[in-house]
Amino acid sequence: MPPKRFTWYNGIGLTLALIFALFPVLWMISTSFKPSNEWVRQPPVWVSGDATVENYLTVLWPSALLEKRGGLTQYTEGGEQKVAEQTGVGGAVGDILNKSAWQAIWGSVILSVFGTALSIIVGLMAAISIARYRFGGNTTPFFILSGRMFPPIAIAIPFVVMFSDVGATDTYWGLILAYGAVTVPFSTWMLKSFIDDLPKEIEEAAMMDGMSRWGAHLRITLPLIKGGVIATTLFIFILNWSEFLFALILAYTKVSTIPVQLSKYFSATEGLLIGVQAALATVSIVPLVIVGFFIQKHLVRGLTLGAIKR
Amino acid sequence: MAIKLELVNLRKEYGALVAVNDMSLKVEEGETMALLGPSGCGKSTTLNMIVGLETPTSGDILIDGQSVSKIPVGRRNVGLVFQDYAVFTHMTVRGNMEYGLKVRKVGQREINQQVEKMASFVGLADKLHRKPAELSASEMQRVAIGRTLVTSPQILLLDEPLSNLESEMRHQMRRELHRIQLETKQTIIYVTHDQIEALSLAHRIAVMNLGVLQQYDTSYNVYHYPRSTFVGSFLGNPPMNFIKGTLKSAGGQRLIEQDGARIPLPSMKELAGVSDGAAVTVGIRAETADIVPLGSPGSFEAELFAIEPQGPEAVVTAKFANTLLKVVVPTSAVPKGSGSIALLPHANLLALFDTQSGVRLMNGAAS
């Protein structure tokens, strides 16, 4: 077929799609630099002429913000109330702000890293078992998948009951277990698809040469699917970093995550802290966009459970 | 007979690569022409240009004397059958066969009539409701041919039509194609890398190599009078024997000498303008030399090397100087024992080539 030409209406369609795809992100970034008097204004401010990094300071470095404003230099338990007033934000909200952003970031990092590790280790073992030993026939893989099919909220209800009964709510270990369980179906299926791509004969040849099955998996299979394991790890990291519901219902005060923090800003102030929220949101998507860019070609495989491999 | 298709200096370049190099030929109406050559020789590119799937870099394509270069693909009224058949797997046999007619907005009654006629012509009358997944390879091939023929194309182009079939089916399909050829009197262009297919089905053969048309002639001539060592080696099984040597004269007799061993040449017009000392290659088709008693006039000697009986015939391999020759002789003529044998080439089928260029030495007037 002669190559089809790119027409002017293709160009218009593509441009509209590009604007639709990027505008919300750009708006969020733009808002994160707006001073508080431009957060809600009629007509809205597109790009602030008066751009400021104060929103970021509020999230990441509240003490520096205070210093800049010439307010209290002390950042102590007792000073919180005044600190908050100085940043122009009222009492309880200021409390959330100053303490929780780093707690949330830290919580997101810990839960994502360990939740991902758990998910990958357990998933990798299961993937080898399914791909190479057909363990449990077709039932086991679909049993595993079922964990991902149910609306998480339907699982979450008894989950919360059980967790509070064993004292696992609001703890890192409890949430790590939950994160691992929620993402393990994805990691199993994605890793399985990478192992399926690898001819069985490679391992069999090694076993002919006297290697044990364990040795063959560790020294032959694993190094050969290294790229796939890395891609899966990053993919699961994205899922964990984005997890919201389980953190929302299982974490209260000791543990927090960025998504929960974002929703709390919102609920506590009914939109007043738009710029600060935008700053935290912008910070939170940076790792996602970077990681997502690196595993771009594996995203489809992950999201389609390995059904589409391109 | 009218000229159906004419290629005029047809050329296709892909960057620096010349896929088809200024090719010119004419195909008469009702004839079958085979485009023969090894893979990558440009035959499929030529086919695609005729159909319109590829645009020539330069040159022209004429159908019935009219240039079709400006006519887009799909409007040239030529039919192409693909090597992998390219049947529409989600449609029934009927759906496939209807497709071209529906595109042409033929009425449904007319379509049904024509499709049923075509289905029985290609032997699929009872399979119209089947899906391609339920068909054998040769049946899919018939679907592809029927789908194309039902649109009554000016020219039917077949791209390697038999190469995806097993050998049993291949014979059957070759007979089938022969029947279609006879009954439809279609002008057919047939791309193949298999010389047997070309020789058995085509009236004329165009031999291509590296984008260049090597020889275009009747099947008989292409086989018996190859224009170059390439054509000689590409056709025939075993291929033509080539003996490189130096042209000499001894006692008014021209001969070819290789490492002291000699082959006497019959008197040939081609030799008129070639002087002694020229590097010349002798071409002898395997079945155009007889084993004769030693010392027979016009014969030359060679060492018996191997004998492969093949039923009625046998392939005898002999060593002449440092060249291995293969000749096919009736089993009754197979020499016994070992040692020297004498070979007598058929004088009229002996070919001489310029060693350097590989081009056949022609009678000055004819070439």
Added chain:
Amino acid sequence: MSSQGRVAARGFNPNDKKYIGGLLITPIQILLTALLVFPFVLELILSFSEWSPVQGIGLWEAVGAVFTEDLDQGINYSVLITEEPRFLEALGRTALISVTSLVLEFLIGLGLATIFLKAFPAKRVFFTALLTPMMIMPVVVGYTWFMLLQYTGPVNQVIGWIGGSQPELQWLNTGFLAFFAVVITEVWHWTPLFFLILLSGLNAVPQNPIRAATVLGASDWRIFWSVVMPSMKGIIIIAFVIRGMEVIKLFDEIYLLTRGGPGTATETISLYLYKLAFEDFRLAYAGSAGFIVLIITVVLINVMLRPIRYQLLEKR
């Protein structure tokens, strides 16, 4: 092989296929049994009570009560189905949001994918840029559209430019508009995945049937619908099943966008369950609803997975 046989004769063989296969699958079985099957059973049992943590009754006491006490078992279920329109409405709303979003995502994704079959400058840059929404986490997506759809936000402003006067659209506070706000957000977020899947499908369509149809004289449009799309059938089903599985769980974006409001205008089944369990603390009741949802999901997913089960399991 012979050494394997010898060891097996002694009864235990660490190199045995069954042993290794079983051992490797154990951790996931434990994890999923503890964190999936067990809560699931618990939910089923509790769903026959009217337990709520605010009653001051312990969990195990409540579980025990289901078996020992003469409760009006099954009342939760009959109430949900006969007397609680909110539940059935949430189910219907989830279906409506899912179908609308998926159809839009499919159409836009398909249009974009066909453009990407052609050659144009900076294709790679466009490609990466168009995938951006997919990489952003649901909560941020919800929050971003919350900003955009504010009464004083840029969406209203742009509509004003096109329409001539500033439309006073209360996107998030008007039932009908809030529904669209949810759909737009969902479409924005996940069209890139449809686009990616469909593009990979289009690239895998065999070329010769297309060429054959071209030679037969079919127009591009006809070829697209009669040859290309039918051979995309499998991949289109995959796209819908995979996205369908996710969209019926829709929660995060709506939680930030409208919290299911105004009223119950955007209350999907997930939000409904969330409110029952964690705002009203009617855990047992929510559990019953959750259990019904589970059963519906299982049936639905099984029906949806049937056509691609083979593709998911078999090596290709």
